[in-house]
Amino acid sequence: MANRLSLVLLLCLFEPLVRCVSDRELSLLPKIHEMENPDECSKNNGVFCKITVMLSPFNGTNHSEAWRVIEETKEDYRYFPRDKLFHGRCFKKNQVDRLEENLKFSYDSKYRNDSLQANVKSFACFEKGRYILDDLDYWDMLFISIGVIYGVFIFLATVYTYLASKEKANFVIQVVTIFSLSTIWKELRKPIKNEDFQNLKSIQGIRTITIMLIISMHAYYGNMLTFLKNPEFMENIYINLVTRTVITIFTFLVQSFFLISAWLLSTQLNNILKRNGDLTFKDVFLMAFNRYFRLIPVVAVLEAALRSNLAYNMVSYINADMMKREVDICRYSWWKNFLFIQNIYEPDKICSSVTWYLAADYQLYLLTLGLYYLSHKMKINRNYLISVVVVITIAIQVTIVSQTDFQGFLRLIPRTANLEDMLMSIEFTISYIPPWCNSITYMMGIIFATIYCNHKNERLFHHTVKKILWLVCFLGLPVLAIFITSFQYDIRFLEMMVSIFARPVFAFGIGIGILGMAGKTGGLIRMILESEPLIFLANFCYCVYLFHYAIVFLRILQQEEMAELSVFYIATYTFKDYTFSFVLGALVYITVEHPLVQLQKLVFPQVSTKRPSLEESTKPNSEIIHSNST
Template sequence: MELILKWGVFLCVFGVGGCQFLYNDYEKIPPLNQMDRFLQCREKENLFCLMQFTLRPKNTNSRVWQLIQKSKENPNAFNRDVVNRLRCFPRDLVKRKEELIGNATFRENSLLSNYSLNARLNTIDCKNYSEPKKLTTFDYSVLYSTLAWFGIIAAATLCDAVFRVGNFGEAWTYIKSLSLLSNWEDLRAPVKNEDYQRLKGLQGIRTYNMIIVILGHTVFNCLFSFTSDVGWIETFYRTGYRKFGLNFGLHIVQTNFVISAWVLSSNLYSYIEKNKKLSIKLILKWIFLRYLRLLPVLGFIVCWEMSNWPSIWIAGPPSERNDMDFRACQKNWWATLLLVNNYFLQSDMCNIGTWYLSNDFQMFLLAMILFYVMVNYKIGEEIILWTMGFFWLMHASLIYYNNYPVIFDFSPENSKVENSVGSNILCVLYSSFYSNFGGYGIGLIFGGLYHKYKNHTIKVNEVVTYSWLLVFFGLPISAVYLSLFEYPRLLSAILGATLKLVFSLGVAVGILGLSHGIGGVVKKICEWDYPVFLAKWAYSTYLVNFLIVFGRYLLIDELIPLNDEIMWKSIFSDIIQAFAAGLVVHLLIERPLSNVLRNLASQESTVKIKSR
């Protein structure tokens, strides 16, 4: 019986991970987070303050203090000597800061009297959330420009609906470009391009990858939230398969880099094969069109994040991360619009998620330069490998120099702003250009292999299929698994710079196999019409998913409850809302604005040709 009990405890803690400890000593110490009722405080027009306290013992030998010290020694627990409080105070204290601080400290010490502890105030940030916010000229410009644009879309749609078969010259081109009706028809129209049909599996993978990305963002948001269930968060980090899931989330972005580079490489090889050259003029044109594709939705979201409207319409309690994003947008909006914000700390990025766009666009630029050199100076594809090797060496050197782990280690303490988005480690290991170029380089290489061998027939049998499955799934799983452990300094540097390459290689082999008819059931799942269709607005979905996921807690009135059921409900809700909102943004912003900018660019080229 004793043996059975021991194995049961082992499986609960390390295998299943959903079991709770029978005795939770942390219930005997002060709660990590506490919050007064926000809406009630706002209605009374009082101050609502976000505060952080450090706890100090009256008796260092007390059981409470020993438990607090124990928490600091546990890497999977929060340091319980630092607590967070959201408190309501009378509004007349706003001009008497010393009295406010004294009031806050006295109140906290009164609540700690039974714990034999004292509190020292570290930080305090107070606001009267009932006071009207001052609006600027920029705020009104954003609002009226958005309303005007929606009015134009509505008028074009109405005109298109009334005159379905009309043709009024050049104006009609713009009307159809803006019409929701025509854009929806274009979106639904089947794509007959031969390469698109061969790579339908690639489109399906994009959608499944986006679902995993949204899932990951929801999980991270739960883990970083201001909750009463910190024990659930600590248990989450102690669980083996959940830890694997977190590290998988840090690798999954490589799939997007592989796909993006694959499509570019395939298109470039097709153009070069047909035209036997690659001019600087063409490269500049492709770069310009790429930027035009990214700019409309990105500019729309950044303008709204810079404005005061979100804080007026959604006047939630203090949020360190939301306030951080607003300050970053006020200061560094230009870096996001110019797609260079990946060179900033994530805490200084306007819209943190756009680091991926910056990396992708810069890799696009570098790839165009590499192909220009390859074609015009007769240098082989090995230049891509040399470039990958250079960035691999840079990444490995920085890991070794800073003594960083293989991958960013998510833990309760590392979820704090100063230890995650506010630190250099997340930039080096996750969002930097050099740490991600390997996956993009693999996409360039395999895009070339696809172009070269796409008309070759592979005899598909069980051996080929199982070997392909082993590489497709085995390499990414192996890369994530190896990232779970600690290694000596040199080995950490080597693995840290290599595991993303291994993950990307598995994805690239998987896509190549799908394009040649390998895969069986997996191929059918990847080429299923519904996910392939959803991939058509994946870009808009990616950008709006941050607003959906991280905006959920803007109107909280009390501490957020957390458990497995709540987390999974949030995941399913966020996935559905993100794709739905992405479709709306795609039809209202991305597609019509991209059409207009593309039409203007093509007209300018036509005018130049005629003038010659």
């Protein structure tokens, strides 16, 4: 009896491993994507229209073979929604006025032979040349003017520092020197001797590798937003257990950054308490204040670029609707990014959706400052406060998952293969980007930082058995979390457990890895993560994170033909995305982030300590408390 129950439970848990729909059955269905040539359409002075078509049983009967297959695919998250079709068609200009009527007539009988009824859900038409440079508005001209003046200033500052004699600099000269490219480059190449930075060098490698995986994630998911010749390629990835497990890592990546952010902040706070013997309200305020103004300049540059009409000229005219959505959000909801509330207030309308991480990280940053201050001033055990936060977090997530009917943990799956559907989904807005979905990982970072500070000069994993346990935890726990999450569970309790605990399990493994490498454990893994190229590229991670999405997004929206996916195709454009993202990120870092951070340190008051901490060092590479993610 027990064996039977075990078998039933096993089949229930891993039912998704069984493929329900055969290739023969899928061949019975209409193609998801159909597209005429947009370039030929514009040459013939036509209007290109993107049409969304919904299928339903003809005359309300559910007995057709095609509809039965569609119903099966709708119940399986691994498939694209086969009742929703996306077509791109060219029409003559004189047909546009009566297009709705023409479309209804055209699609009314298109799939009758399959006993399916086609209804046009929506359509949008585009004419080449509609968006031109003459559309620049006052704000565009203002931002361009500021950019030109700023660029000239950087050039003059660079020339001045190259020609000027090495005399004692006054305040003005110090400011000019900060913006010199030669000065910035020298600081980038200057060795870092900070003790905590040296111990935690592996963090830099993890940040660089993680940001590369995040670029891969958005490049991969972007495939689902385009017209595809072979959507089955994407479906097969999710049908295969191994490839589905590999792809599932994408939704865990930001946990590394939350863990690192909390770890480094807590290390800085512990150092302040150790050196000063106190943590004042002034200290907490200055840290929050400087953190805010450290993040905002790059965000401002990004928003100025995305709200511009120039953006329309960087995409294909057939994708102007998707570009318009982004531009409109950046024009009317820009202020949320400056208040860091975009992940909790109208989270379906975020200017550059990747900025949700900045909001969540800053909110948890403030929470951590509050926990440390409250613990120190009121003599409350910090572990008790952390436990309270964890319990509240679990209670919120249990309530959400149990009281709503949705997927649970966010998975990048074909079922939500539409940018607007994904960004507006409950999985994204209430189960991925709010602070309570990531606070357990952040609290875990505080705990690891405390262990690190208390055992900074000890080798915690020195013995062979401990090294083996370290390796198993570092590699095994993240893989375990990813593997379990690669399934979807019909049993609500199991989905609830995955939603709550999968992320902390993943982060715990990464935390064990960093803690071991801080104590010189790790061998080849540590050598790779602490290599000079990865450490150097880590300088640019914040800017790369913010701007890579624009690179990937624009590349996708430039396409005017149906894509035929293959491993080579994906590898090629992913490499290009890496290259352009890091080049642009480095450019923004050198011209915006680094000089303005140094100016901030020169102008704004800083927390007073007896020796430099991780954030306080003037060396840019040691400014590793970044809000960098996925």
